[in-house]
Amino acid sequence: MSNAQSTADVAVVGLGRVGLPLALSFADRGLRTIGVDNDPTRLGAVREKTMPFQETGAQEVLERVHASGRLELSDRVAEAANARHIVLTLGTPSFSHIEIDMRDIRSALDDLLGVLAPGHALTLRSTVAPGTTEFVAGYLAKHRGFTIGEEVFVAHAPERIAAGRFLEEIDTLPCIIGGVGPRSGEVVGELFGVFGAPIVQTTPVQAELAKIWANILRYTNFALPNLLMMDCERYEANVFEVIDLINRDYPRGGIAKPGFTAGTCLRKDFAFSEERSNAPGMLLAVSRVNESVPLFLVEGIKRRVGALNDRRVAVLGLAFKAGTDDERDSLAHKLIRLLERELADVVAHDPHVPTPTASFTEAIKDADVVVVATDHAEFREPEALAAIARQAKQDCLVVDPWNCWGAGQVFAYASELAALSTSA
Ligand SMILES: NC(=O)c1ccc[n+]([C@@H]2O[C@H](COP(=O)([O-])OP(=O)(O)OC[C@H]3O[C@@H](n4cnc5c(N)ncnc54)[C@H](O)[C@@H]3O)[C@@H](O)[C@H]2O)c1
Structure with a gap:
């Protein structure tokens, strides 16, 4: 032929x-x-x-x-x-x-x-x-x-x-x-x-x-719980409890969980639609919600521990999502840039990515704040939380938008988290 x-x-x-x-x-x-x-x-x-x-x-x-x-x-x-x-x-x-x-x-x-x-x-x-x-x-x-x-x-x-x-x-x-x-x-x-x-x-x-549009759906699907997480902070509500109230035995529920939503595909594909959109700005707003999660976390940390100048902050995870070594367009890097602009001493650990990082122990040792930026399976282990409680500073603030340990707190102190955790 x-x-x-x-x-x-x-x-x-x-x-x-x-x-x-x-x-x-x-x-x-x-x-x-x-x-x-x-x-x-x-x-x-x-x-x-x-x-x-x-x-x-x-x-x-x-x-x-x-x-x-x-x-x-x-x-x-x-x-x-x-x-x-x-x-x-x-x-x-x-x-x-x-x-x-x-x-x-x-x-x-x-x-x-x-x-x-x-x-x-x-x-x-x-x-x-x-x-x-x-x-x-x-x-x-x-x-x-x-x-x-x-x-x-x-x-x-x-x-x-x-x-x-x-x-x-x-x-x-x-x-x-x-x-x-x-x-x-x-x-x-x-x-x-x-x-x-x-x-x-x-x-x-x-x-x-x-x-x-399959990617836009996913990107939007995660923007909603991220926006809810920010609203909950404003109203002093617990986002995980509200999500449970929405979803529990409710046939029209189904809201996803908050987290860092990015990566090379989701972030750019909305732009291809926005290019000639019939509702200009709608998808940009979705993007802005996901993109503002790192800033929301940094502001939340500052509200709890004060200025970050010279504070030691451990960032767990650099990959854009769990279980991958792909760092492209990861919000973890944006989080680190924002923390560095607060003059914090940032130490990152990721067991998957090619970028050299500190070991888990080095990262959490004497940390004032630990942020779970990627919900890798390694971080979900109860032992990871127990190690943070032992090796980070006594009043270390743990930031876990993924609810890795089932404690249901975006911001909590390590000792409090260990007591609340369902996985510990
Ligand atoms: N990564 C994913 O999970 C995923 C999933 C679905 C769709 N996509 C889409 O698939 C496409 C590829 O994504 P990717 O993540 O594999 O990209 P990538 O950047 O990993 O791969 C592109 C490859 O093309 C090579 N390349 C670039 N210009 C070239 C040229 N002129 N000649 C020969 N080789 C060249 C690069 O060296 C690179 O190895 C994108 O459109 C992406 O949106 C990606």
């Missing part, structure tokens, strides 16, 4: 947190796969059979795929055209202008323009602003004259898997495919069909909206 000279079945461009597990999974399913990345360190790690980041089970698959010889690596995007299917898994951040930053996608498209041939299928796996898939199709039609959906195929197949769950969910999560023109959906559906998960065909813009 194809004029594209295929020496591989699929090429994945961008071996990041989405692209690398996907490339490994294609190769593991028997597809001859080309992995492309322009970062030599990343390529070097994969060549050396070392996962460059944590992803459950991926190290084992990497070793298996290496042994199979089915994964070829390249630093040249144009080499992706050696495969019939090209999947783009490049980063799509947002500019500070509330606008998608498409520079990586544009650059890859320009590298591919001259080498694409009839028969090629280009899939956008990255999260993109509504209309981007049609833009990509239009770009190829404009510059190469292809009839999209008949000669060359373009589709959006958004990545919806949460970090850490890739291998668990790739076989089961319905795969949304929005193809341009008559046959793009069908052609790209054949590729993703190797995983055996249900394929759901739709239009490109509906696929784009479904992905972005």
Whole structure:
């Protein structure tokens, strides 16, 4: 069917947190796969059979795929055209202008323009602003004259898997495919069909909206308990008790728990919708709630312990969420910046992230304040709270918006918390 000279079945461009597990999974399913990345360190790690980041089970698959010889690596995007299917898994951040930053996608498209041939299928796996898939199709039609959906195929197949769950969910999560023109959906559906998960065909813009709005829903869902946490402080109410009152045996309850809500996806995806929103400002307000949680905590600490100048503050967790080593767009870093602006002596500990941190014991020793910024499983252990009660200052303030130890207090003194804790 194809004029594209295929020496591989699929090429994945961008071996990041989405692209690398996907490339490994294609190769593991028997597809001859080309992995492309322009970062030599990343390529070097994969060549050396070392996962460059944590992803459950991926190290084992990497070793298996290496042994199979089915994964070829390249630093040249144009080499992706050696495969019939090209999947783009490049980063799509947002500019500070509330606008998608498409520079990586544009650059890859320009590298591919001259080498694409009839028969090629280009899939956008990255999260993109509504209309981007049609833009990509239009770009190829404009510059190469292809009839999209008949000669060359373009589709959006958004990545919806949460970090850490890739291998668990790739076989089961319905795969949304929005193809341009008559046959793009069908052609790209054949590729993703190797995983055996249900394929759901739709239009490109509906696929784009479904992905972005799933993230907006999550981001908003966590903004509400965060706003409630701030309101409770104003009214001297306990947020965990109010949440229990809302949810307990109530069929229309279901409010989530407060915490640090951020990470590279949730924070930027609202911007893609805000770009052309019918309710300008609504999603920005949601963002502002989540973004103000670190300041709310710092103000709450100051109200209880006074000025933070020369006070020792332990920050537990730098990752943007529990169980990951991903620090991108983490509010823990914002918290640290705010604490440092109060001239506090900040000591951070995180058992997962690549950034070097103090040990748990070093961080909590003689601390005036301990803030749980990420609810890693290690911090939820009763022993972690017991160690804080023993080793931090006697009147140490513990700040736990996650309710890690079941004590139901955002701000409490260590001794008080240990007595209240259900897990101790
Ligand atoms: N991380 C997640 O959990 C997640 C989940 C769902 C969707 N997404 C979306 O998937 C996309 C990718 O996210 P990610 O977290 O994997 O990003 P990432 O930054 O981890 O990966 C992007 C990779 O592309 C490489 N790259 C950049 N420009 C390149 C170029 N011109 N040529 C070749 N390689 C290039 C980078 O070196 C990097 O390895 C984004 O649109 C993101 O919103 C991410």
